[in-house]
Amino acid sequence: MDKWIAVKHIMTTDLITADPDETLDAVRHKLTDNHIQHIPVVEGKKILGIISKGDIHRMEHHFTLFQSEKALESNRQIFSTILASEIMTKSLVMLKDTDSATISVDLFKENLFHALPVVNEKDQLVGMITPLDLLRYAFDEVKAID
């Protein structure tokens, strides 16, 4: 395996994205239906922010765990009125598509992120990379050689 390989060769390019004016309800469904933990918020190809499943959990009513009627109603109200642009994380750490896999490994080891957006030279969002993408590349590559 080549640890200096550019992230554009191992990132996920088939992205599910959210619009800034999409409701949190729609965002929550996209995360759940597609079994993803993070969703980039975009305007055209420009990334404006990112929303994680953790951000969604933070917005839920504190009795959601108990499925109380009040909690479900509160969630319905909050999630149908708050927009993606209102809760997304705007200060992003991003990678260039030409950055090496090793750089992304170093960033993930800081343990602050589980997904990083990747942009091209025009600052357009072209992919996302996660620790699982990096593991897939490293270990599948070895299997192929074996």
Added chain:
Amino acid sequence: MNTNKPVSDIMTRNLVIIRPEESIDQIHKLFEQHSFHHIPVVEHNKLVGIISKTDYLKIQHMLATTWSGEVVCQELYRDMCARDIMSREPLKIEPADTIGLAADIFRANALHALPVVEDGELVGIVTSHDLLTYAYEESIF
């Protein structure tokens, strides 16, 4: 890269663990103090569950008191413990299992942490970060 090495070569042995009856407050403190995202729950040296930061976030709101439910929140919060929010029967691996097998389990299950258990006893934890470090720092290319 040698994927046939045992996970015991790369696992973390110096673990922060919690007992099932430990309070939510204690879990809160551990996640505040440390950068890890998973805490194994151990009873009589046996692994009985694992708490991820996501599990914890789901109940985190109970830490905040609201004007509408302050008393109820505090009571519920005080009564809950690690056992109530942990994932039971977590996927686990043995120290002699290979690093390649750990990587397969992580990829197939989109996991980030696997407890390492020998005869039911927790001896370590291996994370996706451990595997990344091994794969990308061991590589000489």
